[in-house]
Amino acid sequence: MQNEPQYRITSVDHALHLALLLQQEGPLRVSDAAARLAVSVSTAHRLLGMLVYRGFAHQRADRRYEAGDVLRPAAATPAPVALLRQVAPPYMQRLVDRVQESVNLCVRAGTETRFLATAECTQVLRVGSRAARTLPAHLTSGGRILLAALSVDELTALYDGDDRVDLPRLGRNLALVRERGFAINDQNTEAGLTAIAVEVPGSDGQPVAALAFAMPSVRFSRDRLPEWVSALRVTATEITNALA
CATH class of the missing domain: 1.10.10.10 (Winged helix-like DNA-binding domain superfamily/Winged helix DNA-binding domain)
Known part of the structure; x- marks a missing residue:
């Protein structure tokens, strides 16, 4: 007792x-x-x-x-969560200072995206912290970029019997994500929120996490996508090097 x-x-x-x-x-x-x-x-x-x-x-x-x-019970993630939380925040904050949009670090746990850390920007209209939250991986930008690394068989096994997911449609979406090298969540998880994510590779080249900008949809512009994706990739590489 x-x-x-x-x-x-x-x-x-x-x-x-x-x-x-x-x-x-x-x-x-x-x-x-x-x-x-x-x-x-x-x-x-x-x-x-x-x-x-x-x-x-x-x-x-x-x-x-x-x-x-x-x-809710959640699947375990193979990502080095403790190490990611330790090394990533300074790089995330520097990225926020440069771009002035909030940045999230997340991992995939089964069919869920688990948010490990958020660095918030200082704009009055901004996306707040998502740290410690979980959302369906197939809806979030970070979840999609991590799901895109799975084989067709792995993806099918993961979502077998899951009525929430149209598997052929998800497969087509992930093929486009792999081709582009980034993923977008345009108000799939929350009205008025748009997010862009890239992968954070581990030492073996396989993704261990995702790094994402989260912004009010009114500030999203496809003309700025190359700039945002490039900034995310630079920071993702810095985090990869720090992990090593």
């Missing part, structure tokens, strides 16, 4: 308790959460808002909250 900590942090305890309730008992209204935690409705609302921000909860169309992506 676990003993209660001597110095209990009530707000952390409430947030963890609420995350467990969402995972184990299903969707909750704000009033339900307040009653279960014995806190005010406003406090429950703030706690749920923070869980949504960090990917532990998701608000449904009926206004109830359910467990988010972070609470």
